[in-house]
Amino acid sequence: EIVMTQSPATLYVSPGESATLFCRASQTISSNLAWYQHKPGQSPRLVIYGASTRATDIPARFSGSGSGTEFTLTISSLQPEDFALYYCQQYNNRPQTFGQGTRLDLK
Amino acid sequence: QVQLVQSGAEVKKPGSSVKVSCKTSGDTFRKYAISWVRQAPGHRLEWMGGIIPLLGIANSAQNFQGRVTITADDSTTTVHMDLSSLGSEDTAVYYCARDRGGSYPGPLDVWGQGSQVTVSS
Numbered sequence: 001e002i003v004m005t006q007s008p009a010t011l012y013v014s015p016g017e018s019a020t021l022f023c024r025a026s027q028t029i030s031s032n033l034a035w036y037q038h039k040p041g042q043s044p045r046l047v048i049y050g051a052s053t054r055a056t057d058i059p060a061r062f063s064g065s066g067s068g069t070e071f072t073l074t075i076s077s078l079q080p081e082d083f084a085l086y087y088c089q090q091y092n093n094r095p096q097t098f099g100q101g102t103r104l105d106l107k
Numbered sequence: 108q109v110q111l112v113q114s115g116a117e118v119k120k121p122g123s124s125v126k127v128s129c130k131t132s133g134d135t136f137r138k139y140a141i142s143w144v145r146q147a148p149g150h151r152l153e154w155m156g157g158i159i160p161l162l163g164i165a166n167s168a169q170n171f172q173g174r175v176t177i178t179a180d181d182s183t184t185t186v187h188m189d190l191s192s193l194g195s196e197d198t199a200v201y202y203c204a205r206d207r208g209g210s211y212p213g214p215l216d217v218w219g220q221g222s223q224v225t226v227s228s
Contacts, residue, residue, distance in 0.1 A: 001169075034214040036152075043202060043221055044144075044152065049214035056216075087152055091212035095168040096142070098152040 002026050002090050006099035012107040013078055021073040021102045023088035028068045032092035035064055035073045038085040038101070047086070048073060075104075109135060111203050111219035118225045124191040127222045129203030135217070136160045136184040140206040142215055143177060143188045147199040157206055160186060193226045200224075 003026040013019045023033065031051040036044040046055040048064035051071055061076045075082055083106055088099040114128040129141060142157035156167030160179035167175045176189040186203060201222045204215035 032212070036215075043218035044204075044215070045218070046214055046216045049207075049216070055214075089152070089214070091208060091214060094166065094212055095170075096154040096212045098154070100151045 001095055002029060002093055002097050004088055004090055004097050004099035006086075006088055006102045008102060009100075010103045010105055012105050014107045015078050015080055017078055017107075018074060018076045019078055019082075019104055021075075021086055021088075021104075023066075023071040023073070023099050025069045025071075025090055025092075029090045029092035031067045032090060033064075033066065033071050034089045034091060036087045036089065037082075038087060044087065078104075109205070109217045111135070111141075111205065111217055113201075113203060113219040113222045116223040116225070118227060119193050121194055121226055121228055123193055124189060125193060125197075125224050127188045127190075127201050127203075127224065129186045129188070129219050131160070131184050131186060131205075133184050135205055136179070136181065136186075140209050140213070141177075141179075141186045142204050142206040143175075143201065144204055144215070145199040145201045147196065150199075155188070155190075155201075158186060159209060160184075190224075193224075195226050198224065198226045 005024045007022045033051045035048040038044045052064045085101045112130040140159045143155040158165040158177045165177040203219040205217040207213035
């Protein structure tokens with residue numbers, strides 16, 4: 001199965017700053033990559049799919065890029081509600097696999 | 108607004124089985140696949156398997172083959188996930204999610220609220 005590796009494990013940022021999260025696939029997955037936001041006590045929320053397409057109702061400050069094996073999620077001008085855990089997921093092959101997550105925390 | 112509504116929390120004995128249900132809308136049932144994803148404490152999200160409800164075609168991750176059964180009931184537009192031979196490692200929150208991929212894997216764009224399953228003697 002494809003192994004997804006995210007970095008860093010935790011990213012400390014202040015509101016208003018930008019954050020860049022990284023995700024690497026163990027083999028090429030084209031652009032079949034999604035990002036999810038996960039807050040405690042809530043269900044994961046789709047943020048980006050197709051590596052760069054924002055999901056419904058996701059603000060424009062979220063952007064995704066990459067293809068093949070290297071991907072990034074950038075959140076510009078961080079808002080208080082953006083502090084959460086973020087997972088990447090590949091859906092190029094079954095089983096779909098997730099990264100271990102990056103926690104976005106207040107500096 | 109599209110919703111997936113899951114059944115409630117369960118406490119099970121080791122070696123037993125659990126059935127988690129996911130109520131969908133008719134539109135979701137007819138047009139999309141449903142995947143099951145779980146998250147054990149301290150672990151990443153893990154895809155377990157999925158089904159195309161309209162066709163009744165299910166598949167599961169190799170890690171769960173032989174233990175997980177995913178079915179769809181068109182009379183109630185509900186998808187069920189049965190997991191057998193439970194062990195403590197199956198203690199987790201189980202989610203159903205709408206899979207935009209259909210026959211192929213896809214992004215999961217609508218999630219149920221999650222069902223806590225606790226396995227304890």
